[in-house]
Amino acid sequence: xxxNRLGQQTLVFRSxxxxxxxxxxxGPKEGQGPLAEFYDVVTEDSLLGxxxxxxxxxxxxxxxxxxxxxxxxxxxxxxxxxxAGDLLNQIISAGFVARDVNIPFLGLYGACSTMAESLTLAAxxxxxxxxxxxxxxxxxHFETAERQYRFPLEFGAQRNPSAQRTATxxxxxxVAAGGKGxxxxxxxxxxxxxxxxxxxxxxxxxxxxxxxxxIAQHFRDTGFKPEDYDLIVxxxxxxxxxxxxxxxxxxxxxxxxxxxxxxxxMLYDHGQDTHAGGSGCACSGVVLCGYLLREMLAGxxxxxxxxxxxxxxxxxxxxxxxxxxxxxxxxxxxxxxxVEEA
Amino acid sequence: xxxNRLGQQTLVFRSxxxxxxxxxxxGPKEGQGPLAEFYDVVTEDSLLGxxxxxxxxxxxxxxxxxxxxxxxxxxxxxxxxxxAGDLLNQIISAGFVARDVNIPFLGLYGACSTMAESLTLAAxxxxxxxxxxxxxxxxxHFETAERQYRFPLEFGAQRNPSAQRTATxxxxxxVAAGGKGxxxxxxxxxxxxxxxxxxxxxxxxxxxxxxxxxIAQHFRDTGFKPEDYDLIVxxxxxxxxxxxxxxxxxxxxxxxxxxxxxxxxMLYDHGQDTHAGGSGCACSGVVLCGYLLREMLAGxxxxxxxxxxxxxxxxxxxxxxxxxxxxxxxxxxxxxxxVEEA
Numbered sequence: 001x002x003x004n005r006l007g008q009q010t011l012v013f014r015s016x017x018x019x020x021x022x023x024x025x026x027g028p029k030e031g032q033g034p035l036a037e038f039y040d041v042v043t044e045d046s047l048l049g050x051x052x053x054x055x056x057x058x059x060x061x062x063x064x065x066x067x068x069x070x071x072x073x074x075x076x077x078x079x080x081x082x083x084a085g086d087l088l089n090q091i092i093s094a095g096f097v098a099r100d101v102n103i104p105f106l107g108l109y110g111a112c113s114t115m116a117e118s119l120t121l122a123a124x125x126x127x128x129x130x131x132x133x134x135x136x137x138x139x140x141h142f143e144t145a146e147r148q149y150r151f152p153l154e155f156g157a158q159r160n161p162s163a164q165r166t167a168t169x170x171x172x173x174x175v176a177a178g179g180k181g182x183x184x185x186x187x188x189x190x191x192x193x194x195x196x197x198x199x200x201x202x203x204x205x206x207x208x209x210x211x212x213x214x215i216a217q218h219f220r221d222t223g224f225k226p227e228d229y230d231l232i233v234x235x236x237x238x239x240x241x242x243x244x245x246x247x248x249x250x251x252x253x254x255x256x257x258x259x260x261x262x263x264x265x266m267l268y269d270h271g272q273d274t275h276a277g278g279s280g281c282a283c284s285g286v287v288l289c290g291y292l293l294r295e296m297l298a299g300x301x302x303x304x305x306x307x308x309x310x311x312x313x314x315x316x317x318x319x320x321x322x323x324x325x326x327x328x329x330x331x332x333x334x335x336x337x338x339v340e341e342a
Numbered sequence: 343x344x345x346n347r348l349g350q351q352t353l354v355f356r357s358x359x360x361x362x363x364x365x366x367x368x369g370p371k372e373g374q375g376p377l378a379e380f381y382d383v384v385t386e387d388s389l390l391g392x393x394x395x396x397x398x399x400x401x402x403x404x405x406x407x408x409x410x411x412x413x414x415x416x417x418x419x420x421x422x423x424x425x426a427g428d429l430l431n432q433i434i435s436a437g438f439v440a441r442d443v444n445i446p447f448l449g450l451y452g453a454c455s456t457m458a459e460s461l462t463l464a465a466x467x468x469x470x471x472x473x474x475x476x477x478x479x480x481x482x483h484f485e486t487a488e489r490q491y492r493f494p495l496e497f498g499a500q501r502n503p504s505a506q507r508t509a510t511x512x513x514x515x516x517v518a519a520g521g522k523g524x525x526x527x528x529x530x531x532x533x534x535x536x537x538x539x540x541x542x543x544x545x546x547x548x549x550x551x552x553x554x555x556x557i558a559q560h561f562r563d564t565g566f567k568p569e570d571y572d573l574i575v576x577x578x579x580x581x582x583x584x585x586x587x588x589x590x591x592x593x594x595x596x597x598x599x600x601x602x603x604x605x606x607x608m609l610y611d612h613g614q615d616t617h618a619g620g621s622g623c624a625c626s627g628v629v630l631c632g633y634l635l636r637e638m639l640a641g642x643x644x645x646x647x648x649x650x651x652x653x654x655x656x657x658x659x660x661x662x663x664x665x666x667x668x669x670x671x672x673x674x675x676x677x678x679x680x681v682e683e684a
Binding site for chain 1: 345423427433434441450451452466469471473474519532533535536659667
């Protein structure tokens with residue numbers, strides 16, 4: 001078997017690629033949430049003075065990318081590869097930002113799992129000796145996503161309780177060979193799981209089985225136990241999906257409830273009228289790049305498993321009455337002191 | 343510098359990951375073209391008995407993936423990772439096929455450069471010891487692309503002479519550690535180049551400068567000369583873009599005309615009324631996986647440089663009057679006997 005694999009789906013990064021720096025930019029709604037103090041920038045509105053929400057989303061992604069590189073004490077020209085994606089058709093936010101930052105680019109589509117996918121590939125590139133420094137990033141935007149996936153906001157459609165709010169923001173992280181910072185030790189690449197659900201207003205419920213599949217596989221492949229992690233955090237299952245995920249894992253003999261949270265529930269307060277919680281590439285993107293990595297450096301979490309979750313559907317597949325295939329990728333991250341002890 | 347890099351943008355695969363097998367499936371129009379005899383399957387119509395063209399495209403991708411694995415004398419469960427993408431919103435062809443083949447999946451979006459992007463990542467995974475066998479694939483479909491990017495066919499819009507025809511088909515290739523077959527030796531990951539063009543009916547012209555940028559960088563990074571290749575083949579610049587690419591490279595001192603072709607010109611005959619030529623992920627996908635790899639095994643080409651080209655725009659960015667950012671990735675492939683001599 002290939003030397004850097006464990007079990008069926010897990011990759012091992014033996015050189016300990018480090019998250020040198022990260023940056024998170026969010027919109028005003030996210031800036032009123034419980035993690036406000038952890039973001040680098042909270043914008044005053046969701047248009048940022050641009051002519052369209054799509055331009056505003058790209059600007060957030062570009063600024064997060066530039067800021068992460070600056071915080072790592074590097075220039076954009078020091079970065080070997082840029083790995084990014086978003087929710088918009090033809091990942092236009094990532095494509096235009098790749099042009100602006102002028103870094104060789106591999107475009108990704110993993111729906112809301114994109115931050116985990118880009119981190120996985122960044123770790124692969126650095127650990128494999130293909131890059132000294134890679135930049136992993138993802139963005140989403142409430143207004144761009146609503147008009148693409150659901151209804152134009154002006155239509156005023158009512159949302160049902162299981163619906164989630166697409167996070168407005170962008171997260172970016174620099175992954176490098178050597179250097180200080182939390183390290184990426186493993187990644188479990190997910191399979192696509194489709195339980196036949198078709199309701200695009202309950203994506204958390206649709207994605208939960210994919211998260212369960214990847215989390216269970218991660219533990220089978222690595223031999224780790226839930227207790228090895230201080231925190232297992234899914235990307236955007238939100239209220240409905242998190243409960244399903246927890247219950248299905250319990251039935252499989254994996255009790256994670258005492259160390260499990262979901263970025264979609266961490267992003268907003270209950271009183272913010274976001275229905276089931278947050279979603280979108282930026283949901284796990286900003287919670288990781290803003291809050292979680294800072295708290296790892298502060299000693300709050302020694303080891304965490306980020307499980308990015310994505311629903312691989314489109315308005316077109318919905319109109320054709322097709323199901324919603326889902327995916328989850330897990331990225332295992334260790335705080336610096338844990339690495340040194342190991 | 344990272345050990346498996348050359349120059350600014352090129353990755354080196356020292357373990358010689360091999361293209362064990364490949365498969366190409368095309369629609370009826372492509373099956374009437376000059377490369378007809380090289381495809382594994384030519385379908386009778388473009389619907390394949392499915393209810394929608396989108397379902398037909400996914401079926402082509404699935405069958406190409408399954409056939410490539412079968413031709414490599416493997417089962418789907420022998421494949422460690424599936425790397426694929428297509429042109430449709432939210433890469434639904436690749437996402438649904440990833441579900442069906444049940445292989446851990448990394449979704450890609452590189453527009454028509456996707457085959458080169460998936461091959462690059464497959465080589466990275468295999469060479470880095472993260473996979474024993476990876477499956478790289480891409481698809482596109484004339485009818486699904488027309489109604490998504492331009493007009494529904496029923497509208498009967500007239501096309502201008504620089505417009506290209508999106509190829510209907512799918513290509514897939516198994517990349518493995520060890521094993522026999524042409525090997526991937528280098529990949530030059532492209533930067534996004536945007537010369538300010540906005541015309542979606544002249545994508546070849548828009549993409550040509552990106553191809554030039556990557557080809558010139560490939561030669562700078564590796565020290566190779568055009569004469570080191572028997573064939574340099576761009577993905578889908580077609581008639582307009584190929585002439586621009588050739589001229590711009592000539593001005594940069596790189597004379598490739600005597601060994602240069604474009605998959606978009608190889609795919610169809612002049613009499614097939616495809617205007618400037620072919621395009622789409624399947625264009626370079628089926629020309630590589632059907633024709634070129636077979637001809638390498640037959641001894642016609644000893645060394646070739648596949649330069650996948652992609653236009654990273656969407657109908658939305660066109661409506662917002664934005665430019666068309668473009669990208670090109672180059673993959674260097676050697677025939678087995680050349681590898682043995684080296």
